[in-house]
Amino acid sequence: MDKDGFLGHVLRMHGNELRKAGRSGAAIARLSEAAELSDDEGERGQTFVLLARAAGESGDLEMHDEAVASAERIMDASGPSGILFNPFTLREARVRGLLRTGRGLEAAELARSRPSSGEAPAPQWAAIEAVTSAEALSQAGDSVGARVLYSEGLSLAARLGLPHQMQRVARGAVEPGLGNVRADALAHLYELTRNRKAVGPLA
Structure with a gap:
């Protein structure tokens, strides 16, 4: 990896951490530069997904669509690369982006044509995708479909010990008919927190 490639890799990692911390503006700047x-197409593809x-997440419709289109072009030309850059994760990013940029009906339509969880590049991505699709269906008023997918995502999150996905379910399952799902998510979070406290800090 040359100097620019290494710097791009570092900027991508830093940009993703900024995104997770809720600093979308700074994340976009780092990821755009990355x-x-x-010059590695796999790295560029992963960067465009992020x-x-x-x-x-920042509500930037134009940039979101441009990033998705760039990722799709690279995918068509060079194929997937790793856990982050593949049709499954790109599709999840698209559903999430449509939802956050005011295109809930499009997000719900894409959510209804979701792939099977067996196509996920890693088990945690199956949980992430299920919760994202549930959010899209819930916002579109499909509480039955949302309940099914929230339950699927929560079951995976509980099995894999993914507190963030449990939190997403608890925050998202607030529409009528989803109260039991939210209660289950809060119960799983409580149990996970209690178990971790019982084990104590890892050396």
Whole structure:
């Protein structure tokens, strides 16, 4: 990896951490620069997926769509690369972005044509995708479909010990008919927290 490629890799990692911390503006700046610097198509594809997520979370419709389109072009030309850059994760980023940029009906339509969990590149991605699709269906008023997918995502999150996905279910399952799902999510979070306290800090 040359100097620019290495810097692009570092910027991508830093940008993603900023995104997770809720600093979407700074994340977009780092990820945009990372995409320009990297000469590895797999790295660029991963960067565009993260950029699509950051842009969607900030409500930037144009940048989100451009990042998705760039990722799709690279996918068509070079194929997937790793856990982050593949059709499954790109589709999840698209659903999330549509939802965050005021296109809930499009997000719900895409959510209804979701792939099977067996297509996920890693088990945690199956949980992430299920919760994202549930959010889209819930916002579109499909409480029955949302309940099914929230329950699926919560079951995976509980099995894999994914507190963030449990929190997403608890925050999202607030529409009528989803009270039991929210209660289950809070119960799983309580149990996970209690068990971790019982074990104590890891050396």
